[in-house]
Amino acid sequence: MTAHLSRRSLLGLAGLGAGTVLLGGCGRGESGGSAEPQTIKWWHIQDTEPMLPVWAEMARLYEVRHEHVTIKVEPRENEAFKAELAKVSRAGSPPDLFQSWGGGLLRQQVEAGLVRDITDEVAPWVGQLLPAALQPYTVDDRLYGVPFDLGMVGFWYNRDHFADAGITSPPTTWTQLLEAVGKLKDAGIVPIALAGKDKWPAHFYWAYLAMRVGGLGPLERAALDGNFDTPEFVTAGERFLDLVKLKPFQSGYRRAEYGSPDGQAAAIGNGEAAMELMGQWAPSIQASSSTSKRGIGSRLGFFTFPTVEGGKGEATDVLGGGNGFAVGRGAPSATVDFLRTLLRAENQRRAAQTGAVLPTNLAAVGQIKDPNNQVVAANLAVATGFQLYLDQAFPPKVGQQINDSVADLVAGTKRPDQIVKDITAVARSQ
Structure with a gap:
């Protein structure tokens, strides 16, 4: 399965303002799921500056607001991540929250029962994300991941x-x-x-x-x-x-x-x-x-x-794609709520400020300040077709x-x- 997107779904990447509000994750004192102790194992590939400390701080703040939740952050280099994910997937034990580019690998993970269908759980807020960015994470009209970044080569x-x-x-x-x-x-x-x-x-x-x-x-x-x-x-x-x-x-x-x-x-x-x-x-x-x-x-x-x-x-x-996260099949109940927090407008803006992320939250897209990312966003805005990395x-x-x-x-x-x-x-x- 390949991902091809038309110009219609890509329009709006540049020039959107902050008027669109993304519903946030749980605030202080809210549960984000069961109050029983939960540990979320989170694998990502932002293993260097500038995003490494940003993700770490977001995890720390979530733990502060949810005393029953522990987030075990495990950054990995890109190739090492792929190798280790393949290993744990063969064993049937994927991480609770892990980096995903969607596409063919995600479909295989879906067919193997390794990832969770999060369509209904994210329904209240996923409409605030760029439709083009969701396409690679959609398998048979169901959503199995959420993108935090979209760009091009x-x-x-x-x-x-x-x-x-x-x-x-x-x-x-x-x-x-x-x-x-x-x-x-x-x-x-x-x-x-x-x-x-x-x-x-x-x-x-x-x-x-x-x-x-x-x-x-x-x-x-x-x-x-x-x-x-x-x-x-x-x-x-x-x-x-x-x-x-x-x-x-x-x-x-x-x-x-x-x-x-x-x-x-x-x-x-x-x-x-x-x-x-x-x-x-x-x-x-x-x-x-x-x-x-x-x-x-x-x-x-x-x-x-x-x-x-x-x-x-x-x-x-x-030619392009983005970065997102999929939820493992046995993930704790707080995992999707934490994912929602990562996609909140203020957190997407913070990620965009590093210059390493082109946000998918509509309320953050118009706030891109990095000149390089502005150029990429402008090119995506006039794209006539989109092909996911082969x-x-x-x-x-x-x-x-x-x-x-x-x-x-x-x-x-x-x-x-x-x-x-x-x-x-x-x-x-x-």
Whole structure:
């Protein structure tokens, strides 16, 4: 199952005011469920500044207001989280509240009976959230998670590096992007930072190129028949190879992780590379991963993924998704009330102020202050289509095969026509 959203559901992301009020969670003295002692095990991936202390403080305040509730917060790095969640899921013991991107994995968790249907519990307040953000967490018209963040993937770039290379404006076509890479290399600047070890960052290129070459149609068909062995997906791989052949990535990129001190985000945050293709969280991770802990500040710019000459895709079709939380099947009764508290307008505004979150609460969306997030929100506001990250939209085995196959393409061990056969074989076995 993939998530495709129309422009209609995405309108309103920018410019909404604070007039819409979100009903809050329980206040001091209110129960939030049974008064019996309860412990909520909460797993999330905001394991660094700026969101790590924000989540911790929200949990602490909830405990103060609910003396019978203890929240055991367990932050984990992204890849470690996925591995550990898979392990406990196989054992049938998911956390009470855990990070989720919705899509194919959530559907599998639903079918395995690992997560709770929270449709009725959140009905009094979920209407205050952006409809577009809810789509990936909806399975067969029932809600199994709640999103706190929604954004898109695009190119983050160093304005000074572009100027030094004689690039006067961000590229709008794939040919112009390749030309920009050449100019940056000629100026002695590393064009693109890539976390080759993590694999998922590279899949953004192939996914976007497939969207630009064939539009959203081929992805919608692949979701139904599992067939990726089509001209659009092959061409996407060929266009990606045109970039790879230019050797645009930093030295040692195949061993690089995304958020490590010597990884992809740090390369941008330390001014060591000119661009990265990444989601709305990029500026905050660049800063926290950089030596200065500040990143490159106002030198950072953003542009959408270029069009491909002759392609059917719209420049305003975006690849993205968000972050949310699902509730484990055996979670204590206070879990959904705590989740409601995290989504209150004032807490969403606080998260937005860090620059790491694009809020889903309508009352907080219009309060985005971070200039980078304002740019992302403005692009989402005019989006004509929305595609969830492919490694989340499809079942986990298919998503992993996409990441592995794109990594094979980058490494030169598989051709574009070979990787689509590999992905198709896994997709049709599900």
